[in-house]
Amino acid sequence: MDINVLVVKAKQGDSEAFGQLYDNFAQRIFRYVRLKVQNRQEAEDVLQEVFIKAHRGLEKLQMENLNFSAWLYRIASNTINDFFRKKYRTPEILGIDENFDIASHVSVEKEITIKSDVEMVRGAFDQLPPLYKQVLELRFIQEFSLDEIAKVLGKSNLSVRLLQYRALKKVQIILHKKPL
Amino acid sequence: MMFNVKKFNKEIAALAGLKNSGDVLTPQEQNQIKAQILKAIAEPAAASAPGYFWTARRQKIARYISTVILGLSLVGGTAFASSGAAKPGDLLYPLKRTKEKVWLNLAVSEELKASLKAKFAQERLKELNELLIDQSTTNDSSSVNQASGANATATPGHIKAVNSGTLNNKHLLQMAAKQEAGTEVSQALQALEQVQTKLEANGNTQAAISVKDNILELRGQAQLQHVDVDAKNSNDINNNNAKPLRIDHQDENRDSGSDANSNLIQNINAGAESTTTGQTGVKINSDLEQ
Secondary structure (H helix, E strand, O other), X not given: OOHHHXXXXXXXXXXXXXXXXXXXXXXXXXXXXXXXXXXXXXXXXXXXHHHHHXXXXXXXOOOOOOOHHHHHHHHHHHHHHHHHHHHHOOOOOOOOOOOOOHHHOOOHHHHOOOOOHHHHHHHHHHOOOHHHHHHHHHHHHOOOOHHHHHHHXXXXXXXXXXXXXXXXXXXHHXXXXXXX | OOOOOHHHHHHHHXXXXXXXXXXXOOHHHHHHHHHHHXXXXXXXXXXXXXXXXHXXXXXXXXXXXXXXXXXXXXXXXXXXXXXXXXXXXXXXXXHHHHHHHHHHHHOOOHHHHHHHHHHHHHHHHHHHHHHHHHHHHHOOOOOHHHHHOOOOOOOHHHHHXXXXXXXXXXXXXXXXXXHHHHHHHHHHHHHHHHHHHHHHHOOOHHHHHHHXXXXXXXXXXXXXXXXXXXXXXXXXXXXXXXXXXEEOOOOOOOOOOOOOOOOHHHHHHHHHHHOOOOOOOOEEOOOOOO
């Protein structure tokens, strides 16, 4: 069933329709949450919170030009930030670290047994700062537009483009050691 | 073009290949979380369907405010600490009540809430006692009946009115305090009875007996103060004959100590024999102790 139809039904209180929305997005949102929340159990809790918040927000959700997916990712972003705020009682420092030192992390060579290109890219992806991972996940895996990502992350279009460029550059540097 | 990503085509293509990799939820996990979500969204909807979001938000704000007040009471101390001895009509009395609400709000378990309610109910009784002492020492000759009429009702709102100086009437203040005490004692008894039932159901007999003792003690204290409680909670003490509000102006001789409840359990019986209070009525007389 079309997502927007499910949203309309869910707005009208149809919990089954909301359940179907969950089925459609749970894996993707979980992936997204896991980019920043390392602990799996905590990530599951955050995922649950995202959908509970989404359900509460449905009432005020405008259907006109609705991009439910982007809206949901936006909730996920906020929930992740709330999670860290509660956990550390301080605003999270987003991971834009220009001097990010790959060598200081677990080395790609040691961590990953390179059996395929996908695994190697996954290895490189995992080495990125969380914010870079978010941008790449949304842009090239979930195929969001730059504007949509800007809305999800609460940043300007230009910031997202800059982040995207830097993230890709970082991936390239990591993969340069193990070319595709 | 700024930030052109064309030169990263190879990396972009590789990243797109990650779509089906990475950490995923097992179907079992996914269904488990789904069940929890559907349960969570069903519960508040049943409680208060249309205004849930706003209610939750208000509760959140209330919690923040409560936390700030609690912080002030713990750290600052002065005014909040002084408010502990305040009684109805005092400037700091509203602060004292706010503190109590904060504690209740912060109590997480049913048992702790019940215990706090009982403590605060006892505090109301103590305040009432102090008001009566005040009256007797100032030798105020006007009667409550004159002040409010034989069938007048006093509401908690009167406390505010008296606090703000619009009604400078000690008798009315007493009536309001008595009614307030009655309400809080009833609520505390109800909460304690629920805890007792729960403990009995769990087979925790010893703890249930202990709670029952507390219930009896609180009832006894209320009885000594002639404070009426709900019929549900006073069945085994009172006859529950509904009586109109009547406050006799003969309180001077009553036992005025706040610790006068040391022989509470024994006094319950005496009180039950000598006093009959109604479901809606409030009766103050000095006969009980005599």
